[in-house]
Amino acid sequence: MKQYMILTAMFCLLLAFPGCGDDEKDAPDVGGGQPPVETPQNMKGSFESKYRRYAQRDKHEGQRSSDKIVTQWRDTVWRNERVHTQLILWAEKNVKEISYQVNDLKCGAQTLSSSNIRLRFPTYVLGDTKALDCGMQTSRQSAYIADALSEQQVTQISSTDPTKVWVTIDVPKNTSPGLYEGSIDVKQEETGEKLSFNIQLLVTDHTLPDVKDWTYHLDIWQFPFQLVTLCEKSGSKVEPFSPAYESLMSSFYKMLADAGQKAVTTYIKDGAFLGGQTMVNWSLNEDNTWSFDYANFDKFVEFMFSLGINKQIDCFSLVGWNNSIGYFDIAASSYKTKELPIGTDEYNEVWTAFLTSFRAHLTAKGWFDKAVLFLDEARDEETRKVVNLIRQNGKDWKIGLAGSRIAADIENELYDYCTLLGYERASTNPVSTFYTSCSQMFPNNYVSKETSPAEMVWMSWYAASKGLNGYLRWAFDYWLSSDPLNIQDGTNTAGDFHMIYRTDNTASSKAIASIRFEMLREGIQDYEKIKIVSAPALDAALKSVDIASGRTAEKTILNTQHILKQISAN
16 A cells, blocks of 8 residues: 555646646546445455565455555656556455456547556466575475466456456557556456556656666576476477577567576586586597587577577586586597596696687687676685686686675676675676575565565665666576476575476477566666666665665665656656
């Protein structure tokens, strides 16, 4: 309810906002806030904060008190922005054959077409009751939580569990500023019973840049072998990096590109993350020299570039999850694994051979300036040895690191430095971001009854507050369970292993967005706005976004977004 009280107050201040031309009607009265007149009808509904997370059988406040029902959604938006809200429907008796009518939004003679308004239906996933530290979910308490945004329309309302409708509006770039009004109607076909929900969007005279022009450095690591592995287990074989693979993965990585993802995750050795997964095939020749086949690396990079993820190529890794390499021994005609302790002569010799070859290949493709040799949570002693080896091969290699506190001499060598949330620093690295790991219970990407989707918006406000370029997280699509809606992977809190969902484990699988991923994208939109507008009130709001505020992210973000909307409307 607090979100709607804030927006009502804001709209009362904005009634004089310039309209859509001479044909504009007077702005409607938006300050009343009167509860709807009680009717004997079975169906009821209300708008709800997008930050309200629903577990199975959670009730809307309006089911207990009619004065909590909100039938009007008011928001202040930029052109080229995407905005969201929730609509909750309930009934005393089960209702079937529900239909939805989305109407155009009108401002005088101007129209914001209903084709820009999208309805999706939050679906329950198997999450957790509590958010716990790394590896602590050993005897977990499960909860079904609405997070997957299904495209399949829900046409019934249960008397025991409200129906959730996720409303998304993409405001076209050429929309004239003004106050736009329309509605969403929900109708029971047999009885004709109908609910109408009013929408008022105040479109300001600001335009959000296109996604490709966003400055925010989003780096969510991809696991491009996971879905094909699950498909194969279910009897649907897809060859990695083939045309069929690109067809399968296109909807997933288009969704990532649409959030402003900047980096392609590539595996330059077998075992970069998991054994048997590499994009570069290593061969030990009979004369004890090394050969490298980059065909799959090239296919994946070109595929991701074609989707718009083309600023950076993260190359994993000279140091990370393990120090072994998998290769084909030509003399023995067999695949082998070689352990290479960091800093040994053999480690230096083998990786020097690779770096020399890799540099030549990247240069020939025109990708050398985009490539970043990425290291993951390595210790200072190991990292220093690896950095020295890379520098011996060339001072112009870009090096990236995701970790916490690192020695100053190493930090100065890094192009991309991503530190764990909680490590405060003033960095001069060209790419300077932060990440959350399984050790942060709040804020995080978790799906639990204790956490809020507002935490994902908070990430970008925190980056703006601390002068950072963006945010990194380790897994976009690291699915382990064969059940697409079971996100209790491993013993970490649900949601740690992936950001989105999939329809199934077949070659025709499609991506399903999540509420938390949409909120991550919304926060990035806010970050881009902050780069454009300025005001003392906004500076004060940013100062309030400290680490402690992540524990109460919903309260923090409602306040900071309210201030940003006020500034935008002036």
